[in-house]
Amino acid sequence: MMIPGIRKLRFLFVFFLFIFLLVFSGCTEEKNDTGDDFSFTTLDGEMKRLSDFYGKVVVLDCMAVNCQPCMYQMFELKKISENYSTDDVAILSIDVWVSNGETATMLQDMIKEFKNQVNVTLDWTFGLDDPEGTIENRYASEGVPSLYIYDKNGNIYYSHVGYEDYAVLASTIDEALIKN
Amino acid sequence: MIVVSILGATAVVAAGIGLPIGTITVTPSAPAALSTVTISVPISGEAPSEVRVNVEECNGNTGVCYPDIQNVSMPLTSSSIYRTDVTLKHSDATYITIKVVAKINGAWQESSQKKVNLSVTPDGNNGDDNGTPGFELVVFVIAIGISLILIRRKRVK
Numbered sequence: 001m002m003i004p005g006i007r008k009l010r011f012l013f014v015f016f017l018f019i020f021l022l023v024f025s026g027c028t029e030e031k032n033d034t035g036d037d038f039s040f041t042t043l044d045g046e047m048k049r050l051s052d053f054y055g056k057v058v059v060l061d062c063m064a065v066n067c068q069p070c071m072y073q074m075f076e077l078k079k080i081s082e083n084y085s086t087d088d089v090a091i092l093s094i095d096v097w098v099s100n101g102e103t104a105t106m107l108q109d110m111i112k113e114f115k116n117q118v119n120v121t122l123d124w125t126f127g128l129d130d131p132e133g134t135i136e137n138r139y140a141s142e143g144v145p146s147l148y149i150y151d152k153n154g155n156i157y158y159s160h161v162g163y164e165d166y167a168v169l170a171s172t173i174d175e176a177l178i179k180n
Numbered sequence: 181m182i183v184v185s186i187l188g189a190t191a192v193v194a195a196g197i198g199l200p201i202g203t204i205t206v207t208p209s210a211p212a213a214l215s216t217v218t219i220s221v222p223i224s225g226e227a228p229s230e231v232r233v234n235v236e237e238c239n240g241n242t243g244v245c246y247p248d249i250q251n252v253s254m255p256l257t258s259s260s261i262y263r264t265d266v267t268l269k270h271s272d273a274t275y276i277t278i279k280v281v282a283k284i285n286g287a288w289q290e291s292s293q294k295k296v297n298l299s300v301t302p303d304g305n306n307g308d309d310n311g312t313p314g315f316e317l318v319v320f321v322i323a324i325g326i327s328l329i330l331i332r333r334k335r336v337k
Contacts, residue, residue, distance in 0.1 A: 008330065008334060012330065012331075015323065016327070066249075067236075067245040068238065068245070069244060069245060070245070097247065097249075136247060140247065141247065142244070142247075143245055143247055144245055144247065145243070145244070161242070161244055162239070162242040162243040162244035163242070163243025
């Protein structure tokens, strides 16, 4: 027969464990989610897929030209471009506001203006979502920029909605590189 | 010609010198999130066949712009003045950007983009999630309270 005091302690333990799990379950960052493959059109008019970049860590930047934080994000992505080899890391900036009227011309002009106004060459892959907003609906429905880091096997290792600075992105890329 | 003002905010598409779309006016000048704003703009010269305004809401704290841009028709209300009311949708937006487009002689022309900071609400915030637990914290505090009562009861016995 169980002593009533022990029973109470047992109840308290289970109760605290339940509360602990309830409180902290919302604080964990989602990692190791399986990403879907998707296709996009590059500024050269070429169709590319995420799977074309398997074997590298991929930084997916779902962005828009008419988005101020997305412009600031470019400077952080530029640091990644400068500090990581293209053999290890691929950056994909995809304009997901085609459904909001953004065009390849607007994206090309944005790249030109970065060069002309602040002498920053955005030297990675740029592309556009389709007019139906397939990528937007899947990856940027909460807003832009939406950032994803995929491991070398195409699994989502990190995701974040909104601007993110270089330090966070770099440490996550480093983790993803070690993982494989 | 498209001119991208990178640090100023975004793409500002203009027809160059002699742009017929005048300065955008927003009333109130510092609206609150979720409020209704009145947007007006003068357009000179050839009367446009259609005038619309795009209102984009962003949160400067989290660095995100929301995808549900409002595209609203602006009717002519008085001599060359086009006006409309737009109700903002996001409680945590900290600023909006406004761009007017007008179809003049069959071609769309765009105004420069206007950024309007939103005012904070009387409770001192603008609905931002500051990252601290709300519901979870309340449950946690209640749980500790109940536990203390149970332990105390046990000791009294």
